[in-house]
Amino acid sequence: MTTTTTAAHAVPIALAGTRERPITRVFRAIGVQNISLIAAIIALAAAIGSQNSAFFLASNIKTIGMAVTISGLLALVQTVVIIMGGIDLSVGSVAGLASVTSAMIFMNAGSIASVLGALAIGAVCGVISGCVVVFGRVTPMIATLAGLIAFKGVAQLVSNGRAQGYTGADPFYVFLARGTVLGMPTLILVLIIVAIFIHVMLSYTKVGRNIYAVGGNDTAARLSGININRYILGVFALAGTIAALAGILITARTGSGQPISGSEGLEFQSITAAALGGVALRGGKGSIGGTILAVILLGILLNGMSLLGVNPFWQNLAQGTLLVSAVIIQQVRNGERRVGLPK
Template sequence: MTNMTNSSIQPTSSSNPLKATTRFVGAENLSLIIALVLLVALIASQTPFFFAPRNLMNIGMNLSVVGLLGVGMTIVIVSGALDISVGSIAGVASVVSAMLVTYVGTVLGGVAMGVLAGAILGVVNAAIITYLRVNAVVATLATLSAYRGLAFLIAPEGRPIGVLDQNFAWLGSGRILEGGGFPGVPVSLILLIIIAAIGHFVMSSTVFGRSVYSMGGNPAAARLAGINLNRMKFYIFTISGALAGLAGVLVTARTSSGQPASGTQGLELEAITAVFLGGAILAGGKGTIVGTMLAVVLLATLSNGMNLLGIPTFYQLVAKGFLLVVAVAIGQWRMARAEKAQARAAAATGS
């Protein structure tokens, strides 16, 4: 009886804050935290402005667009696919939302139609991939160009559409809890946190999330388990498109204009880089929303630090391209190591 009582009061692994934090973040993402700490220390040692509250809040506001794309991209890549068209989808949604707000005068309608436009374009991607049997990379590479052209076709004479509604602008550049010297928390950052939290819950605690991991890790086994892969592709690309549409709405709200290309071009590269840096692999089956968000923060911090230090933009592009190559290479190395470990385990069991 005494032994049972003693064992019942022993702290479990889940009660250890360090272990709980490591399990939430993921052991494979601890290197991202270390890299982020080192990067912050390096930037802070070169400029006294980095830790200014307004600068930190600006980082949070600037990462919100890429963060939203990263949530959708994580789901796509974990499923074993890739969506290169998200930047162009954001461009279409930016123009659509600007038109609704400016010409119809409805802020809520502008937001809703921007998200809906993104979801519809995501459905088109899924239809091309599913029914025409086109590889996801090739399909979305084609729609990247097509959707960018569509954004210019929708915009009057292919020009940006000015948006003067202050209520709409609040969504992209507004802040709450502002006062007393505190610059306030960006509304767009709060929106990202909510979406990321929902995405994390869905991917880690629901049947849908487990199905996404299954179809990315082993599509044949997932099909035998009763998962409708074609239907799942429609769900996944619709979610990715809707989040890209929401990102486009934020771009419009922040810049006070519907941008067919400027402000959205190149966003797909940043989102893909963040997902791979966050631990996803090209083959699918691995990756987390938490890892992607850490990578988004790392990229935003790097960009902000370079701006503070006066480093030209083209160096930032080189750095982001280099990070993408490194992230994919690390993912491939992890996958190869896991395969070797499985082979050794299988050989040991057989012997």
């Protein structure tokens, strides 16, 4: 009888001993990667603020938020592409083409037509890249590298390499560039809405689960009945559409369509942010929260370098260093063999 009582109470006692503390559950929910990014953001902000107190002004914080909107949009959709097991090097060129297109259409048909036209062209560019991957059996890196060059060439051809149109007096474009909603800048609000949409898609829908499955193991995904080709086309179409949205915001901020200026190098910023945010470059793993934190970290870094009078050319070096560091950290965590080391 005594033995039975002891055994009956043994399980609850053992469970009580292994019950997680609330703070442990919070840390596990946030994730080690995100906690590291938050710590890095705090440390970097403190370091910059100690050198220039203007960093903590509300106006400067707002400037950082508005400055990261365009690169943030591309980083969000780059995250989806990489989770699926691909990469999109053409998003910057698509943004430039959409910027030119939106301004040129605006001059003839108004703001709404210009937005819809630019988004349509972005989707078409994405579908073209997807078709090259699916039907041409070309790797996403090569297919979108070709797109980077080709779409930039189209933007230069239709614009003769010059800025096009003027949207600075149009109420809609002015609202996009400098408007607010309940005190929040429209640019930041657009980024938040897109981030929520993609997060919900990836985390709470069948489409999102299948995207992770394709990136994790495309063979297993195919055998389970997932139409991989359809997902490739759909994700690249989404990438082109969001890149076009970024191009529309470039037009709004500059007041004209920019074939290259404003979009140059955005593809590499998006990849850096995604990798820094913990997205596995081999696919199948990543989160929108980590990408957003990485975008904020990059925004603070670039803003701080400007405030401290650092030569702008160092910005590219800093981003390249962060990208390499992020990849090395991923490999170490996953136990992957680095090139050049013995087995």
